[in-house]
Amino acid sequence: MGVSVAEEWLHSCSGCEIAILNIGEPLIEILGLIDFVHIPVLMDHKYYGQLGDGKELEIPEAVVGIVSGSVANEEHLEVLEAMRKQCKVLIALGTCATHGGLPALMNSWGMEKGVEDTYSTPNTDECEVPNHMVPKLLDRVYALDEKVKIDIILPGCPPNPKLIAEVITALVEGRDPVLPGKSVCDTCPTKREGKGDVKQVRRFLQNAQFDHEKPIDDMRCLLEQGLMCMGPVTAAGCARRGAPSCISARVPCRGCFGPVRKDGNQMLDMMNALASNGIDFKSVVDRRSLLRFSGSHGLLRPLPVRKMTEEQK
Amino acid sequence: MTKVINIQPVTRIEGHARIAIHLDDDGNVNDAFLHIMSLRGFEKFIEGRPAEEVPRIVNRICGICPWMHHLSSNKAVDGCFGVTPTPTGHKLRELCQTMAHINDKILHFFSLQLPISFSGRIVILRFGMSLESLKRRLNLQPRL
Ligand code: SF4
Ligand code: SF4
Ligand code: SF4
Numbered sequence: 270m271g272v273s274v275a276e277e278w279l280h281s282c283s284g285c286e287i288a289i290l291n292i293g294e295p296l297i298e299i300l301g302l303i304d305f306v307h308i309p310v311l312m313d314h315k316y317y318g319q320l321g322d323g324k325e326l327e328i329p330e331a332v333v334g335i336v337s338g339s340v341a342n343e344e345h346l347e348v349l350e351a352m353r354k355q356c357k358v359l360i361a362l363g364t365c366a367t368h369g370g371l372p373a374l375m376n377s378w379g380m381e382k383g384v385e386d387t388y389s390t391p392n393t394d395e396c397e398v399p400n401h402m403v404p405k406l407l408d409r410v411y412a413l414d415e416k417v418k419i420d421i422i423l424p425g426c427p428p429n430p431k432l433i434a435e436v437i438t439a440l441v442e443g444r445d446p447v448l449p450g451k452s453v454c455d456t457c458p459t460k461r462e463g464k465g466d467v468k469q470v471r472r473f474l475q476n477a478q479f480d481h482e483k484p485i486d487d488m489r490c491l492l493e494q495g496l497m498c499m500g501p502v503t504a505a506g507c508a509r510r511g512a513p514s515c516i517s518a519r520v521p522c523r524g525c526f527g528p529v530r531k532d533g534n535q536m537l538d539m540m541n542a543l544a545s546n547g548i549d550f551k552s553v554v555d556r557r558s559l560l561r562f563s564g565s566h567g568l569l570r571p572l573p574v575r576k577m578t579e580e581q582k
Numbered sequence: 583m584t585k586v587i588n589i590q591p592v593t594r595i596e597g598h599a600r601i602a603i604h605l606d607d608d609g610n611v612n613d614a615f616l617h618i619m620s621l622r623g624f625e626k627f628i629e630g631r632p633a634e635e636v637p638r639i640v641n642r643i644c645g646i647c648p649w650m651h652h653l654s655s656n657k658a659v660d661g662c663f664g665v666t667p668t669p670t671g672h673k674l675r676e677l678c679q680t681m682a683h684i685n686d687k688i689l690h691f692f693s694l695q696l697p698i699s700f701s702g703r704i705v706i707l708r709f710g711m712s713l714e715s716l717k718r719r720l721n722l723q724p725r726l
Contacts (some may be wrong), residue, residue: 280620283596286647290693309593311693321588343617371642374627387623402602403617427645474633523638555632561639 271301272441276308279345280372280410285363286310288427289335292434299434302441306331316348326351333440334359339369339565340403340411341380342576344404353417358440361413362433364426368567371426373410374395376569377557380406412565421446426525429506452529453500453513453522453530456485457568461493469552470497470543477519485512489541491521497553499524502538527563535570536560584612594694596644633659634692646689649682 270548278286286308292299307314317323326347339552340346353359364370375383384406388398410433413419423436432448439446473496479488491498498521500513506526507514515522528535536559540550553559560569589601606612618717620712624643628636628718637655641648653675 278598280622282622282642282645282648284642284648287645287689290689309591311594312591315593317588321586321590341622341692342612342620352712371624371627371639372622375623377630378626383623384621387621387626390625399618401617402600403619424715426642471634555630555635558631558635 271303272333273306273329273331274303274308274333274335274437275306275352275356276310276327276335277328277337277348278309279336279349279366280341281363281365281370283310283337285337285366287435288363288425288430291427291430292378293430295434299437299441303333303437306443322524324509328352328355330355332357333437335362336360336413337362337366339365339372340413340416341372341375341409342404342406346407346416347562349413349417359413359417360421360423360436361419362423363428363501364424364525364527364562366413367419367422367424367531368563369410370562373412373564373569374557376409376564377571380409382571397563401507410565412442417564422531423448424504424527425506429501429509431509432506432536440502449505450529451505453505453507453516453526456505456508456513457490457500457516458461458512459488459490459516460486461490465493467493467495467546467548469495469549471495471552473497473521477521479519481519485517488519491516492548496521498522499535499559501542502528502533502535502559504529524559524562532566535558535563536568585609596646631660647682647686649678653679653682692720 271493276286276289287310290296291309304567305312307472313319314329315321316326316328318327328348328351336349336352336354336359338345340349361367365372369376377383384398388396414422421436423432432446435448436446470492477488477491477494477496492500498516500516500522502525503522504526505513508517510517524535528538536556539553540561543550543553550556557569584607586603587601587605589603592599592601592685597618600617601618602615602617603611604613604615621641624640628639631639636659637652640655641652643651656675
């Protein structure tokens with residue numbers, strides 16, 4: 270018997286589970302060391318017995334628990350609490366789980382208002398928000414550690430398969446996993462020429478300047494080229510072929526690994542980073558986007574509703 | 583009292599779902615529901631984002647097929663800006679779409695279906711499941 274592992278997905282996209290599969294060849298070795306006892310992406314193990322006639326949610330006991338996705342409704346919460354109860358070590362996998370991820374953008378409106386609006390977009394037929402036998406919504410989207418104790422966080426959208434393999438192997442071997450603690454910039458090979466003459470950042474409507482026949486380390490830093498690149502305020506870990514993933518595709522970082530320090534604020538940190546480079550942060554067109562991946566923990570809140578005057582109406 | 587056959591959760595798909603089949607007193611199907619248990623609301627939270635950022639947001643609609651969302655939103659953004667991709671750009675997109683189809687099928691067959699559908703021993707052992715438990719799963723008949 271290997272080390273038992275239970276896996277669950279909550280308010281998520283299943284990209285984190287695909288990242289587990291993308292471990293590739295080493296996964297075969299890892300599967301010799303662990304036994305999945307529950308993992309909806311691969312196994313048909315049901316919540317209420319295989320016939321669905323049970324009364325209680327059944328998550329089997331496991332040494333390691335992995336949960337992806339954030340918490341946005343009562344079912345997510347119930348499953349998360351069951352996972353915490355049944356697993357000795359609980360890992361939050363992916364930025365949805367660690368910092369709310371993209372779904373936490375909904376916190377700019379709150380779940381109820383956001384879902385209501387989703388069901389009444391200008392180009393869909395009017396219909397009611399379903400309320401029959403679906404779980405009740407929470408007020409907003411939460412990261413896992415806002416609801417239960419989390420032992421290891423492994424951010425990334427999606428997370429790097431290599432780091433998932435490292436964490437699982439480390440747990441099986443009974444040692445601490447080795448995870449990067451730096452920023453995306455610290456792992457970025459682009460050329461930095463010091464404080465430049467860029468005063469404003471621009472929208473990504475034109476490509477960066479680079480010679481496509483030359484390697485990444487010949488390209489000038491994208492932020493120094495005037496593109497909003499969130500490398501300075503984003504946790505390292507995505508680099509697979511030398512450079513950070515997006516940078517190696519010659520596009521700016523959007524912050525998908527969440528803040529460098531676990532409880533950092535990517536929006537405030539980015540404003541600081543821009544200011545210290547002499548760039549006017551007012552040139553950032555959509556400041557809320559800086560919290561695109563980390564809007565839980567109360568960072569993204571509903572905007573105050575502006576009262577319109579009679580003339581504005 | 584009506585009996586409900588509850589399939590919860592539906593596994594190996596993205597889109598957290600539950601199927602509830604309601605039976606009448608004679609055991610015939612009276613009604614059936616597909617409940618989608620979780621809605622993230624991309625339609626709402628892309629509001630206010632710059633259009634060119636949308637393809638890098640909506641690809642997280644589904645981690646099993648992110649390319650399709652990425653490519654179709656690119657098309658939508660082209661429409662907003664009133665531009666058409668160059669012939670090379672167009673070919674590149676088609677190539678991406680084709681690669682995504684290949685990836686999808688491999689993923690579906692080998693990782694999502696095979697471990698459960700066939701008694702291929704190696705696969706089962708790799709996914710930590712005994713042949714016995716697999717047989718039990720395959721013989722599963724809803725008790726009516
Ligand atoms: S972190 Fe990214 S890949 Fe993982 S579930 Fe969330 S959106 Fe999907
Ligand atoms: S700002 Fe972006 S391009 Fe520049 S060093 Fe950091 S990650 Fe690299
Ligand atoms: S460069 Fe930034 S946005 Fe791109 S994968 Fe890395 S952390 Fe994520």
